[in-house]
Amino acid sequence: MSLPLLENLNPEQRAAVTLPHESALILAGAGSGKTRVLTTRMVWLIQTSQVSPLGVLAVTFTNKAAKEMLTRVSAMLPINTRGMWVGTFHGLANRLLRTHYREAGLPQSFQILDSQDQLSAIKRLMKSLNVDSEKFEPKKVQWFINSHKEAGRRAHDVEAYDDYSTRMAELYEAYDAQCQREGVADFPELLLRAYELLYRNEPLRQHYQDRFRHILVDEFQDTNSLQYRWLKLFAGPRTAIFAVGDDDQSIYAFRGANTANMAEFEREFAHGNVIKLEQNYRSHGNILTAANTLISQNAHRLGKNLWTAEGEGEPIRIFDAYSDQDEASFVVDEVRALNRDGVSLSDMALLYRSNAQSRVLEHALFSAGVPYRVYGGLRFFERQEVKHALAYLRLLTNPEDDGAFLRVVNFPTRGIGARTLEQLAESAARSGASLWQAACTSSGKMASFAKLIEDIKQATHGLSLPDAIDHVIEASGLADYYRADKDGADRLENLNELVNAATLFAEESDEGTLDAFLAHAALEAGEHQAIAGHDALQLMTVHAAKGLEFHAVFITGLEEGLFPHEQSAHEENGLEEERRLMYVAITRARRRLYLSHAQSRMLHGQIRYGIPSRFLAELPEQVLLHLNRRAEPALSSGYGAPASAPAPRPAQSGNETGFTLGQSVIHPKFGTGIIIDFEGRGPDARVLVKFRDAGTKLLALAYARLSPA
DNA sequence: GCGTGACATTTTTTT
DNA sequence: AATGTCACGC
Numbered sequence: 167m168s169l170p171l172l173e174n175l176n177p178e179q180r181a182a183v184t185l186p187h188e189s190a191l192i193l194a195g196a197g198s199g200k201t202r203v204l205t206t207r208m209v210w211l212i213q214t215s216q217v218s219p220l221g222v223l224a225v226t227f228t229n230k231a232a233k234e235m236l237t238r239v240s241a242m243l244p245i246n247t248r249g250m251w252v253g254t255f256h257g258l259a260n261r262l263l264r265t266h267y268r269e270a271g272l273p274q275s276f277q278i279l280d281s282q283d284q285l286s287a288i289k290r291l292m293k294s295l296n297v298d299s300e301k302f303e304p305k306k307v308q309w310f311i312n313s314h315k316e317a318g319r320r321a322h323d324v325e326a327y328d329d330y331s332t333r334m335a336e337l338y339e340a341y342d343a344q345c346q347r348e349g350v351a352d353f354p355e356l357l358l359r360a361y362e363l364l365y366r367n368e369p370l371r372q373h374y375q376d377r378f379r380h381i382l383v384d385e386f387q388d389t390n391s392l393q394y395r396w397l398k399l400f401a402g403p404r405t406a407i408f409a410v411g412d413d414d415q416s417i418y419a420f421r422g423a424n425t426a427n428m429a430e431f432e433r434e435f436a437h438g439n440v441i442k443l444e445q446n447y448r449s450h451g452n453i454l455t456a457a458n459t460l461i462s463q464n465a466h467r468l469g470k471n472l473w474t475a476e477g478e479g480e481p482i483r484i485f486d487a488y489s490d491q492d493e494a495s496f497v498v499d500e501v502r503a504l505n506r507d508g509v510s511l512s513d514m515a516l517l518y519r520s521n522a523q524s525r526v527l528e529h530a531l532f533s534a535g536v537p538y539r540v541y542g543g544l545r546f547f548e549r550q551e552v553k554h555a556l557a558y559l560r561l562l563t564n565p566e567d568d569g570a571f572l573r574v575v576n577f578p579t580r581g582i583g584a585r586t587l588e589q590l591a592e593s594a595a596r597s598g599a600s601l602w603q604a605a606c607t608s609s610g611k612m613a614s615f616a617k618l619i620e621d622i623k624q625a626t627h628g629l630s631l632p633d634a635i636d637h638v639i640e641a642s643g644l645a646d647y648y649r650a651d652k653d654g655a656d657r658l659e660n661l662n663e664l665v666n667a668a669t670l671f672a673e674e675s676d677e678g679t680l681d682a683f684l685a686h687a688a689l690e691a692g693e694h695q696a697i698a699g700h701d702a703l704q705l706m707t708v709h710a711a712k713g714l715e716f717h718a719v720f721i722t723g724l725e726e727g728l729f730p731h732e733q734s735a736h737e738e739n740g741l742e743e744e745r746r747l748m749y750v751a752i753t754r755a756r757r758r759l760y761l762s763h764a765q766s767r768m769l770h771g772q773i774r775y776g777i778p779s780r781f782l783a784e785l786p787e788q789v790l791l792h793l794n795r796r797a798e799p800a801l802s803s804g805y806g807a808p809a810s811a812p813a814p815r816p817a818q819s820g821n822e823t824g825f826t827l828g829q830s831v832i833h834p835k836f837g838t839g840i841i842i843d844f845e846g847r848g849p850d851a852r853v854l855v856k857f858r859d860a861g862t863k864l865l866a867l868a869y870a871r872l873s874p875a
Numbered sequence: 876g877c878g879t880g881a882c883a884t885t886t887t888t889t890t
Numbered sequence: 891a892a893t894g895t896c897a898c899g900c
Contacts, residue, residue: 228889256890280890353890388889420887520886525891542888576876583876689890709887731886747887770885771891 171210171242175203182441183207185408187216187379189401189435191386191428192410195472196457196753197448197715201231204384204410205238212243217379219245223400224252226384229690231713232257235384248676251378255393256353257689259360263351264685266370270363273349275563275681277570278688282548284308284352287569291344292337294591302333310334311341315354316390316422318361348600349566357392364399375402386411386431390422394430407435413468414461417709417747419739428468446472446753448715450479452789453759457752459786464742472753481791484782485762490523490723493764494530497720500760501536501703504718511537513717515704517751519729523722524705526768531703541706546692551648551657552664556687558638562623563680565602572601578647581611618642631678632668639665667692708751719755721748724763725776748781761785 172180179199182192183206194200208224211217226232232253240247251258260278263270279287288311289304314324321339326332345351351359364371378400383389386409389397401407409431416425432440446454454472461467487493497516505511516527521542531538546552554577560570576582590612594604605616622641626634639645639661648654648661671686672678704716708729723729729748734740752759763778 254890259890278890281888356890418888421889522885522891579876581876585876691890707887733886743887768891 169210169213171206171213175199175206176445178441178443178445179203179206182443183210185439185441187406188439189407189431189437190409190439190441191432191436192408192441192443193468193470194410194412194443195446195470196412196415196750197446198443198472199447200410200412200443201234201238201384203443204382204408205235205242207408208235208239208380208382209242211380212245219247219250221377221379222250222252222382223258223378223380224250224382224384225255225258225397226252227254227388229254229257231384254689255389255396256356259356259396260685260689262360262363263356264681266363266367269367269370270359271346272351272359273564273566275349277350277560277564277567278356278685279345279350279352279569280548280688280691281308281353282553283350283569286573287344287350287352288337288341290569290572291341294595295337295340297333297337302337307334307337307341311338312352312354313422314338315352315358316392318358318392318395320358347566348568349564350569354392357396361392361396361399371399372402374400375405378402378405381405381407383407383409383411387413387416387425387428388418388423389427391424391427394424394427398434401435407431409436412470414464414470414746415712415750417712417743417750419743420737425466442470444470444472446474448756449474449753450476450757452478452481453752453755455789456482456759456785457749460745460752460781460784461749463784464745466739466742478789480758482759482761482785482789483791483793485760485793486778487762487764488766490526490764490767491530493722493762494527496762497527497722497760498530498534498536500720501531502534504758505536509717511701511703514719515706515711515714515716515754516720516722517706517708517711517754518722519708519731519747521707522769523728527705527722531705536703537700538703538705541704541710546660546663546667547687548691549657549660551644551660552687554644555635555639555642555661555664556684558619558622558642558644559635559680560684561602561619562626562638563684566600568601571605574642575601575605575615578643580615582615586612631672631680631683632665634680635668636665708747711754712750715754715756717756718758718760719751720760720762721751722762723767724761724779724782725767726779727774727776728767728769729779729781745781745784 172183175183176199179202182190182203185207192200192203194203204224208222211222212219224232224235226235236247236250236252239252251261253261263272263276267274267276285304285308288307289299292299292302292304292307314321321335321342324331324335324338326335342355345355364374381397381401383397388411397407409428411428413425413428416423419425432438449457451474454474455478458471485493485496487496501511501514501516504514516538518524518527524540524542528538528540547556554574557570557573560567561574564570572587575587590601590604590608593608594601597604602616602619605612608616618641622638625641626637629637644661645658648657651657668683671683675682675686708721721729726732730741730744734744737743761782763782764776766773766775768774
């Protein structure tokens with residue numbers, strides 16, 4: 167069996183690709199050729215006629231990964247990939263529900279709510295039910311609903327144990343009723359609906375189970391409980407599931423990803439049929455040593471150790487900065503030096519834990535004239551002007567959509583205010599009709615709005631998708647509104663871009679319908695920042711860096727409370743997730759890795775003093791190079807640890823409190839503890855102390871009787 | 876209906 | 891610091 171396809175694969179990769187028709191778990195470490203194995207497996211199955219292209223179901227986590235897979239497959243195989251079921255969980259669920267909308271109990275042109283839309287739907291519902299949004303925060307309600315849906319529970323399945331949860335469950339029920347009435351579905355609803363559809367409809371289930379002989383899952387560690395159950399439902403007795411994942415790279419537990427799925431899958435399906443891909447083709451030895459050492463301190467692992475055939479390479483450079491600005495200028499200098507040595511800017515990444523950290527870095531880069539690109543922030547289809555335009559379109563195709571109605575009824579302003587809308591809502595509720603229906607039988611300004619929409623509907627009938635959208639933008643008054651606005655130029659351009667996006671969509675997809683385009687807009691929010699442009703340094707959060715690789719990587723802000731994030735201390739296994747995050751960050755680097763931390767940092771408008779992240783201490787000293795290991799900072803106060811003291815180091819000096827970070831203290835009431843942070847100055851100075859028994863407390867130094875231990 | 880100022884809030888992110 | 895949310899007054 168010497169297919170050219172299988173050349174250049176290592177033995178483990180080859181074994182994974184050519185596995186017989188049975189379920190298996192592939193533990194694929196960072197940089198071990200995961201995507202390659204997945205796509206080659208798919209091609210191999212088809213090429214050796216073990217399955218037809220339509221008998222394969224391949225699920226990924228992001229649209230990008232799905233696209234990548236299709237591109238690679240069609241590069242290896244001369245087949246039309248269009249009819250193949252390759253996509254994200256949500257994309258495939260959408261496909262299933264569109265095909266069987268009647269059986270699923272949905273209108274043909276049901277609309278998809280993104281998280282924003284969902285939140286405003288919840289707020290609207292709570293308002294109509296007169297629920298106190300102080301007592302029940304809409305965000306929490308959203309979280310409640312989504313996490314139950316993601317666990318496969320409907321409102322009546324929720325076990326309420328007190329008044330609060332009873333009320334939450336009632337809201338969940340009412341929310342679902344509202345969505346049903348309006349013909350809309352939120353993200354988790356897509357999955358749950360699709361799941362219920364197959365669960366209840368045996369012929370349909372049989373059909374799909376017979377059809378899909380092979381299911382391939384990417385990033386399996388990121389699946390939540392519902393997604394796993396979804397896979398199990400699609401898998402018939404003769405279906406093999408090929409799941410690829412890396413438990414060490416699970417960084418989405420905070421949104422429901424369940425790593426336990428991997429162990430469960432091994433038990434339920436793979437039966438010990440596990441292949442580990444541990445050879446790393448990306449990084450030099452020292453970088454892998456650091457990553458391996460760090461991650462080995464996590465208790466809950468399936469176990470895996472990366473190795474490389476490459477040499478040790480360079481040591482990992484540690485920089486100890488006085489301040490965030492000092493850190494930024496260090497990065498600027500190093501980036502320039504590397505660039506001079508021939509490393510292109512786009513092959514370097516500047517990573518941070520949270521988006522707020524980018525500003526100081528951007529400022530320094532900008533001043534120094536280093537081109538950079540920031541990933542993150544608002545995405546194309548999430549921009550307000552685009553959402554407005556989409557809401558008009560939604561209303562055209564689904565008049566029951568009250569959310570869309572409310573979004574545009576008075577934008578641009580047409581003199582329809584809260585009072586008028588209240589009356590409309592009342593009359594709609596009385597007759598059990600949608601706001602749109604009620605508006606059609608109104609008079610005055612509301613009637614002219616109804617007429618406007620009706621006219622647009624007439625005028626766009628028969629137009630191509632981009633022409634229709636263009637018409638909507640003009641006729642709705644959106645274009646005029648932004649033309650009149652002095653800051654509206656960008657927004658106008660984005661509306662133009664929306665028409666372009668529609669043109670592209672109509673060309674690429676097989677069905678250029680408005681419904682399909684709206685689903686596309688909801689499911690694929692678009693690039694974070696479209697301009698691919700010139701050679702530029704890449705700035706992004708560690709989360710956003712997953713799956714990418716760079717010649718040189720800077721990981722900044724390695725301070726306690728920032729990375730690991732302080733929030734993680736309050737979550738179950740939060741620290742382990744942070745450590746995995748750090749692991750992901752380290753393994754992005756091919757050749758050179760910089761780790762930096764700052765002793766002081768501007769955070770939320772205040773200067774905060776931080777101590778170096780524990781993750782730095784968890785790295786093996788022999789692979790590190792301290793660029794500026796200083797003698798202890800000059801301690802003007804005369805307090806603090808002796809100069810030779812190892813960690814915890816006093817991370818700041820002379821802050822007039824008489825205490826240092828990491829110092830042990832005694833409080834008459836709370837007992838012994840350690841100072842972990844300072845806040846404020848002078849008479850307002852406060853310290854954050856982590857007590858051995860009494861938890862963490864913020865104490866005002868002027869009052870607390872704190873003494874050194 | 877709309878603009879203004881007070882007020883809180885502040886992880887990570889996809890779909 | 892920066893941004894969003896909300897109540898209030900015109």
